[in-house]
Amino acid sequence: MIGPRERRHHLFEPWLREKFFLGLSLGQYLRVIATPLNLLAGLIVLAGFLILAKRFALGLAAITDASSVQPWGLLLGYGLFSGVPLAASGYIMASAVYLFGLKAYHPLVRMAVLAGFLGYFFAVVFLLIDLGRPWRLPYPMFVSFGPASVLFLVAWHVALYLSVQFIEFCPSIFEWLGAEKFRKWTVSLTVVATIGGVILSTLHQSALGALFLLAPGKLHPLWYSPFMPLFFFVSSIFAGISVVIFISLLAHRFSSARADPAVTATLNNLALGLAKASAIVMFTYLALKLLGVADGNHWDLLNTPFGYWFLVEVFIFVFLPGVLFVLGVYTSRVSLVWLTSLLTIVGVIVNRLNVSLIAFNWDLPQREMPRGEEFVIVISVLTLAVLTFRWIVNRMPVLPGHTGYKSRNSKPWGQL
Amino acid sequence: MKIDRRSFIKAAAAAGLLAVATPKVTFAGLAPDGSSDRLGMMTDFTRCVGCRRCEAACNTANNLPSPTEPFDDMSVFETERMPGPGAYTVVNRYRDPGTGAPVYRKVQCNHCLEPACVSACPVGAMVKSREGPVIYNEDVCIGCRYCIMSCPFYIPAYEYSEPFTPRVQKCFMCYSRVTKGVVPACAEACPMEAITFGERDQLIKLARQRITESPDKYVDHIYGEREAGGTGWIYISGVAFEYLGFPGRVQTTAYPELTRGFLSAVPLVLVLWPGLLAGFHAMSNSRDETIGTKADIPNGKEAQR
Numbered sequence: 010m011i012g013p014r015e016r017r018h019h020l021f022e023p024w025l026r027e028k029f030f031l032g033l034s035l036g037q038y039l040r041v042i043a044t045p046l047n048l049l050a051g052l053i054v055l056a057g058f059l060i061l062a063k064r065f066a067l068g069l070a071a072i073t074d075a076s077s078v079q080p081w082g083l084l085l086g087y088g089l090f091s092g093v094p095l096a097a098s099g100y101i102m103a104s105a106v107y108l109f110g111l112k113a114y115h116p117l118v119r120m121a122v123l124a125g126f127l128g129y130f131f132a133v134v135f136l137l138i139d140l141g142r143p144w145r146l147p148y149p150m151f152v153s154f155g156p157a158s159v160l161f162l163v164a165w166h167v168a169l170y171l172s173v174q175f176i177e178f179c180p181s182i183f184e185w186l187g188a189e190k191f192r193k194w195t196v197s198l199t200v201v202a203t204i205g206g207v208i209l210s211t212l213h214q215s216a217l218g219a220l221f222l223l224a225p226g227k228l229h230p231l232w233y234s235p236f237m238p239l240f241f242f243v244s245s246i247f248a249g250i251s252v253v254i255f256i257s258l259l260a261h262r263f264s265s266a267r268a269d270p271a272v273t274a275t276l277n278n279l280a281l282g283l284a285k286a287s288a289i290v291m292f293t294y295l296a297l298k299l300l301g302v303a304d305g306n307h308w309d310l311l312n313t314p315f316g317y318w319f320l321v322e323v324f325i326f327v328f329l330p331g332v333l334f335v336l337g338v339y340t341s342r343v344s345l346v347w348l349t350s351l352l353t354i355v356g357v358i359v360n361r362l363n364v365s366l367i368a369f370n371w372d373l374p375q376r377e378m379p380r381g382e383e384f385v386i387v388i389s390v391l392t393l394a395v396l397t398f399r400w401i402v403n404r405m406p407v408l409p410g411h412t413g414y415k416s417r418n419s420k421p422w423g424q425l
Numbered sequence: 426m427k428i429d430r431r432s433f434i435k436a437a438a439a440a441g442l443l444a445v446a447t448p449k450v451t452f453a454g455l456a457p458d459g460s461s462d463r464l465g466m467m468t469d470f471t472r473c474v475g476c477r478r479c480e481a482a483c484n485t486a487n488n489l490p491s492p493t494e495p496f497d498d499m500s501v502f503e504t505e506r507m508p509g510p511g512a513y514t515v516v517n518r519y520r521d522p523g524t525g526a527p528v529y530r531k532v533q534c535n536h537c538l539e540p541a542c543v544s545a546c547p548v549g550a551m552v553k554s555r556e557g558p559v560i561y562n563e564d565v566c567i568g569c570r571y572c573i574m575s576c577p578f579y580i581p582a583y584e585y586s587e588p589f590t591p592r593v594q595k596c597f598m599c600y601s602r603v604t605k606g607v608v609p610a611c612a613e614a615c616p617m618e619a620i621t622f623g624e625r626d627q628l629i630k631l632a633r634q635r636i637t638e639s640p641d642k643y644v645d646h647i648y649g650e651r652e653a654g655g656t657g658w659i660y661i662s663g664v665a666f667e668y669l670g671f672p673g674r675v676q677t678t679a680y681p682e683l684t685r686g687f688l689s690a691v692p693l694v695l696v697l698w699p700g701l702l703a704g705f706h707a708m709s710n711s712r713d714e715t716i717g718t719k720a721d722i723p724n725g726k727e728a729q730r
Contacts, residue, residue: 070585077507077582080570108702110709141568141583141591145548153548153565159684160571161547162691200706208698212691219687223541223575226674238687 028185028404050392057389060382061138069141072382079370081139083362083379087387088135090217090361092128093167094241095354097249098256099125099174100210103203114279116272116409119181120260121253123398123407126174128252129167131394138386159219166213173206185405215242221364229368231310231319234301237364243294248357250287254280254350257409258343260402266410276409277343284334284346287353291331298323315371322363326356463538463657464557464603465625466612467632468531470662470669471642472619475502475516475529482614483514486599505670508533510584513596514611521664528662530669531611531620533596534559534580535649536657538625541680542572542581550593557625557657558598566593577653577675598657625657632661654679 030038063071073082102121105111137143149155149164176198183192218241225233234240258280266272302308310316330353337346370376402408481496483489490511494501502518514533521528536559543551543559550566553559568591573581584591599609603622612620621628629650636643648666649656652675662669 065588068584068586068588068591073585075570075583075585077509077573077579080573080583104702108706108709110705110712141570141587142566142589143568145565145567148565148567149547153550153562155546155549157544157681157684157688158547158571159687160545160569162688164547204699204702204706207702208695211694211698215687219684220571220574222683222687223545223680224577225676225683226577226672227574235686 031403050396053389053392054396057386057393060386060389063382064138069139072380072386074377074380078373079366079376081365083366083383083387084135084139086362086365086379087358088139088390089132090365091358092132092135093217094214094245094248094357094361095252096125096128096132097210097214097245098122098128098252099177099249100203100206101246101249102253103177103199104207107200107203108207114282116275117253117257117279119178119407120257120402120409121249122174122177123181123401124252124256125249126171126178127394127398129171129174131390133167133171134390135387138390159216159222162216163213163220166209166216170206170209170213173202173209176202177206181405181407210245211242214245215239217241218364221369224369227370228364229310229315229319229371230305230307231302231316232364232368234305236297236301236304240294240297240301243290243297244357244360247287247290247294247353250283250290251350251353251357254283254287254346255354258347258350260408261410264402264408264410266408269410272410280343280346281338281341284338284349287350288331288334288338291327291334291353295323295327295331298327315368318363318367322356322359326352326359330356462624462626464598465536465623465628465657465659466598466609467621467623467628467659467661469619469621469635470528470530470660470664472617473516473529473531473615474617475499475518475527476616477501477516478614478616479531479611479620480512480514480516482610483596484512486602486610487513487597489513506532508580508582508595510582510586510592510594513594517670519664519669522668528664528669532580532670533611533658534598535578535653536596536598537653537679538655538657539653539679539681541575541577541653544681544684545571545575547571554600556600556604558600558603559595559657560597560600561593561595563590563592575680577680578672625659628659632659636661651677653677654682 026032026034031041033041060072069075073084075082098121102114102118106115106118133146137146140146145152146164147168149161150168155161176195179195180192180199183189183195215238218237218239221228221233221237222235257276261267261273261276302311311320330349333345333349333352337343337349366379477496477499484492484496492512502516505517506512506515508515514531516529516531519528519530520526536557538553540551540553540559543553545551546566547569548565548567550562551559551572552562568583570583570593572593573583581593581595583593599607599611602609608622609620612622621631623631629647632647632650636645636647642663643661644663644665646666647659647661648671649659654677660666667673
């Protein structure tokens with residue numbers, strides 16, 4: 010006879026296998042994941058860890074050229090300033106579905122929330138790598154307050170928002186674990202969590218732009234504007250929408266539900282709808298940027314090298330994708346919409362890098378490219394983020410076509 | 426009315442908590458009360474001869490590491506230096522554009538009356554002390570370097586080569602000395618009395634007096650009287666300041682003012698958004714009830730049915 014202790018032991022191993030190893034034994038699982046691509050990804054992540062070790066052995070000077078003149082480099086320029094607007098997918102889709110009642114987009118919410126959660130999580134990872142004393146990250150929350158600082162606001166909001174995003178993702182986790190009571194409880198928190206998430210996002214997306222208000226003499230006048238918080242907030246909206254388009258279509262191409270024509274058709278329609286929304290926001294943003302130039306009366310600066318670069322950022326990376334989105338919707342070409350979403354994402358990164366790195370200290374004589382180590386860390390953390398995303402969607406009900414609301418009736422989820 | 430009481434109360438409580446939890450934006454350093462006896466320094470560039478004894482005294486008084494070139498090495502003037510983690514102050518040599526004669530300028534933290542760095546610090550590690558000097562608490566600093574990013578004079582330096590205990594380094598106006606009534610090391614060491622220490626208001630008067638008494642000797646401008654909203658360290662010079670490496674584009678209003686507008690909008694969002702968003706949610710719910718598109722979308726109480 011099997012006693013309760015033995016029964017628990019007998020049940021744990023199959024549970025571990027099913028939840029973590031995709032139903033395979035450990036040996037089989039290891040063999041399945043040992044693909045060349047995974048090996049490459051592993052090497053990239055390892056390179057990142059090695060550079061991190063260098064940082065903790067020799068200080069930040071070993072991996073960056075940070076100075077009194079340029080204290081922030083690519084780690085923050087990409088990791089924090091670009092990563093956070095791209096993680097706006099969570100609050101955008103959650104508010105669209107749960108607050109504005111656009112129920113048709115429900116299949117995309119979980120994936121968007123996951124992308125948002127991971128985006129913020131890894132932005133914090135970048136921050137931990139860049140901070141001089143990363144173990145003191147909780148200090149602005151619990152130890153010592155500097156409430157006159159916009160960065161104080163960012164710290165609080167990112168911490169609170171991570172919690173909110175986690176709560177919004179919990180239904181997926183509890184479905185995965187088969188914990189029905191917990192699932193129901195977290196589902197009941199959805200609306201409140203979504204409202205909290207939108208409030209927090211509005212404030213910290215704009216706060217990241219407000220950070221630069223303190224440096225009018227250092228940021229090029231075409232980018233510096235009292236409207237910077239508004240620019241950052243509005244661009245986070247179309248950044249989030251574009252990320253949803255990009256990831257949903259890409260993930261679907263690799264998922265096992267790609268053969269399901271109903272799911273494909275739904276996704277395509279949703280992508281077109283999102284493209285419409287994104288285009289509207291992008292043209293609004295363009296008008297705002299023009300207002301910014303007018304407000305500063307800097308039209309003459311458009312005829313300078315930095316002026317040309319400003320026009321490139323605004324026309325090639327915002328106006329053009331806006332037009333392409335409209336074209337893609339009008340001709341129902343989802344592939345064009347997908348490519349345009351990628352262009353938009355790149356455009357948001359270009360804008361954030363401009364504000365934090367390229368147009369910052371724009372007229373100082375000695376300017377250097379960020380160190381190679383910074384690029385490696387960026388690619389390494391990005392790889393880790395993609396691997397984490399893949400790990401989760403392979404096991405938890407996240408992707409369209411793989412989600413069920415009741416754990417008993419859910420369809421088997423596919424693998425990427 | 427389908428936004429049920431429970432979700433509404435939850436939303437209101439969350440918003441209320443958020444609004445209350447936002448600390449009031451008070452900022453100790455900005456209180457202008459008692460500012461008339463705040464301490465300051467003055468450098469008179471017509472008196473400096475570039476002997477660098479101020480650098481040496483600062484190095485000793487603050488237990489800074491020995492420099493690569495000794496303090497009597499004048500070849501350092503060939504490059505324009507900035508203060509760094511091991512050197513709170515440096516002296517640079519510039520040229521009078523008219524005569525070509527050398528002019529020396531001592532560079533260090535200007536101890537602004539309303540410092541950008543103090544408002545920038547998210548943990549309050551940078552403090553405008555009651556006495557006047559801008560000081561630093563290394564026990565709470567997290568190393569975000571926003572203070573460095575915000576300083577219009579590019580002064581604060583960071584110990585990037587320290588893996589575990591990096592600090593922000595800059596002139597602290599010998600705070601431990603001045604609070605005991607002792608003159609800062611550089612002012613004490615200067616053989617030409619180019620550096621004066623005292624109450625800022627008195628120094629402004631002294632500067633004005635020197636300029637008035639010798640109008641041919643001085644440029645009619647006290648640098649720091651209004652720059653950055655007023656600095657604790659002021660300067661008078663025989664050569665126009667733009668030839669002495671001072672950063673251009675320093676505004677005459679206090680830098681913390683620049684973020685005040687945004688920060689004051691924060692509580693407005695915390696109060697407005699919950700109502701707006703809960704309202705939209707309520708409207709979309711009512712519409713679903715009418716049209717019958719409830720489906721099994723999680724929505725508070727309904728999901729439990």
